[in-house]
Amino acid sequence: MTQLQRRRIPDAAVARLPVYLQILNNLLATKVSRFSSDELAALAGVNAAKVRKDLSYLGSYGTRGVGYEVTYLIYQIKRELGLMREWNVVVVGAGNLGCALAKFGGFTPRGFPVVGICDNDPKKIGQTVGHLSVFDVCNLQKIVVELDVAIGAITTSTTSAQAAADALVDAGITSILNFAPIVLATPSSVSVRNVDLGVELQILSYYEQMRTEQHAPVG
């Protein structure tokens, strides 16, 4: 597929493709070779019409009465998501979370090896984290080029996160995974995904409070 043929997929559909991919990999592991859009929809918690529309962006339409083929759709989604190659990740912020990400072996098999970790704290620079040595954030630009880094993960404190984002952008990085609970200011050419665990906990506490109140005596 050349760039001229490739259509831009709506953001919401892009965000569902990794979920489908995960389900398809699970199906493949259980020796399922074909599936219907209804089955995938049920597993993904999405309606079937939306699944068919999403897959149509890949050029996959299924066959009436036969459905979709698992291995071919896995190939199509991986191609579309850019998973036919690896994307190197650098972690900015060598605190607890940053070190955990650097040591976590689970990203490499999914195509996202963490190749570097940096900090601005002289006490942390030079320390060993897994198989990496913490480098000085001042050298970020050099490291990004040398190690062919595509993605930066920000695991600094909230107060340092914007400076970390600025350093990544200056180093030429255009994809940022941000764990700090702030909205980063970045050029529109940069993609930012925010992972705020506090937000997830607050959503859970909303429902937990609802349940608690349902069991409380009426006041």
Added chain:
Amino acid sequence: MTQLQRRRIPDAAVARLPVYLQILNNLLATKVSRFSSDELAALAGVNAAKVRKDLSYLGSYGTRGVGYEVTYLIYQIKRELGLMREWNVVVVGAGNLGCALAKFGGFTPRGFPVVGICDNDPKKIGQTVGHLSVFDVCNLQKIVVELDVAIGAITTSTTSAQAAADALVDAGITSILNFAPIVLATPSSVSVRNVDLGVELQILSYYEQMRTEQHAPVG
């Protein structure tokens, strides 16, 4: 507000409330006391009509020409999200990510102290993680009651995640934050929020590939 007065807020709106809360806390820190729905919409990346609708679920309608008051809206969102009290968290899986979460101090000020961490690996049980000692997952039910745990975080390997979820549900937990890249099977009475960092990375790689292709020579 008694349970009879409380309306159920749509899930999508619930998920936006923590984002508004974060923005409002930032506004408060910069001494802003009033804001318009247009301003909040711009900061949250949501359209203004949706912001007004979301805030109307809290009983907040703003005043024409005056807008909303920051401190009162913070109070309303915190009350709605169940943040007027703490919710204790237990971590299941004392690997890199689990230990990082247990040591991370950032959840306590947001009302979600991690009060325990457990594993099924005899080599990990009894080890110290931050100020906690890893306990045997067999004792989960006892610990949940003793420590008044409301939320379970699953940081096991993918293959152990369903067993971890079953153990949490058996222990009476109805709110789960799942970091393992699988769709957990849980009773409908249980709320699950999935944080799959691989999914976030795959979404970034989609856009990164798009950018790379734009700069590549036409084939």
